Amino acid sequence: MKDSYDIIIVGAGPAGSAASIILANKGFKVAIIEKENLPRHKHCGGCISSRSIPSLQKLGINIESVSLHKYKGFTMRYGDLVTGYDWGDMKVYGVYREVFDYAITNKAIDAGVVILKNQVKKLRMEDDIILVFLDNDNILETKVLFGADGIHSIIRKEIGVTYQKNKLGFCLETEVPATDEIIDSYNDRLFLDFSYFKEGYIWAFPKKLGKTINIGFGTDFHTVKNSKIPIKKILQRYAQDKSLFLPRIHGAFIPFGGTVDCFGRNTVILLGDAAGLVSPLSGEGISYALESGIYAAESAIDFFEHNTPLLESYSRKLNSIKNEINIYGLQLQKKMYRGRTHRKLMFKMCSKNQDIMKKLGEIFTQKITYEQGVKQLTPLKLLPAMVKALVT
Incomplete structure (x- = not known):
């Protein structure tokens, strides 16, 4: 006998967990399949933009409870040119992603969502049922499946949706222990340095309550591939100038060149990074992940309650984000880089x-x-x- 769920979500990041909270609160039987042990590390600077706040409020998440720093502005550098801006009462926060993500997942668990520590091996469609084959040889069945499993999404591959290699970006990041004096030198600002790469930038995000600074960089894959200087050495040089020692550096690919062409197949839909929902200007994807999770849940509710076509409804809700990324975001990327x-x-x-x-x-x-x-x-x-x- 196969375990059956109304909705199965692959991936316990912000997109998958956000969707599960809304669905579980509506009484649906929901399971999240997550291959990593939770809480897990996420390659990210840990900056929560003001755009994310309404989504977090809708989910009942208090950002202040996981925030390590509230930023008042940012400083930008290019060579000898340094400029900045204080944004007043706008809310932008610094977090540790493993803590932030797990707070959302815990909210899902409290709502009754089942978390399964497994890896999906393959999918099979049988009429209106989706069979999900796991690495422990168990088989689950569902009518609706969300692929929120990141840039290397197995779900995207299983349904035949591609993300072109030339759209990939790459980032390195690490949390660096720092004294209060060094953290205070950033004046509660994010720091972005555009001096080193043709596309992308180095960032430094202080996190006072954690006594660390997240230092990293993001750029397109072509720049990394053709760089004459090892990228890690550039980060180390920046850290040394600040009297900081870099611990282990984490690297990961990110979507950096627009969304996927199609957000799913039938009753399987893609969320967050799996759908390419990341800013091609800044590399930020948390706000889009949260919004896609909420839209996916709303579309699934309409599917079950009103028989509204799932993919059509979800794609329509995502249309403004798709245009923002693929049209205007890519235009700004060209202007900036x-x-x-x-x-x-x-x-x-x-x-x-x-x-x-x-x-x-x-x-x-x-x-x-x-x-x-x-x-x-x-x-x-x-x-x-x-x-x-x-x-x-």
Whole structure:
């Protein structure tokens, strides 16, 4: 006899756990299959943008309970050019991802979600039933399955959806123990350094309550492949300049070039990183993961209660995010990372015009949408600042 669930979710990250909370609270029988021991490490700087807050509130998660730092602004550097922006009352937090993610998973467990420590080997469709084959030879059955299992999604592979290699990005990160004096030197700001790579940046996110600074970098896979200097050495050089010693460095691929073309097949849908829902500008994916989890749950509820086609409903809900990433996010990526001369001009404009700096800060922290950012950073609107930057 096979164990049966209304919905099976593969992956216990923010997307999968968020979806499970909403579904379990509506009375559905839900299981999450997670291959890692929980809590597990996630390759991430651990910055929670203001865009994530409404989703967390909807799930009943108090961000203050897991926050290690509340940021008041950010500093950006390109070579000798350094500029920054304080964003006032906007809420941006620093967390340890294993603690943050596990807080959401625990909320799911409290709601009655079953967590299975297994790995999915394959899927098989039989009429309107999905059979899920596990690594312990057990077989589960369900009518709806969510693939929230990351960039190397086995679910995406099983349903024949691809993510092109040229869309991949890569990141390295580590939590570095730091004294209060070093942490305080960041002035409660995120730090982004665009000096080292044609695309991407080095980050330093202080976390005062944890007495650490998360240091890392994100860039496209092509840059990593063709780098003449080992990437780890660049991070080590940055850390040494700050009198910091880097412990073990973690690396991972991330979606960096847009979403998948199709968000699922029939009653199997893809969430979060598995769907390529990551910003091509900043590499941030937590807010999109949470939103995709909520949308997936809402679509599943409509499927069960009103027989609404699951994939059609979910794709429609995701359409604005898809356009934000694939159209406007990629446009901003080109604006920000279009060669060193263009980037230097952008930084000179930011250093001489606080309004442009503020707008860039709002884009990076997702206070405004990428569509709004593209429209507000048009060449015509930037022309006076461009002229000033070029002649001084």
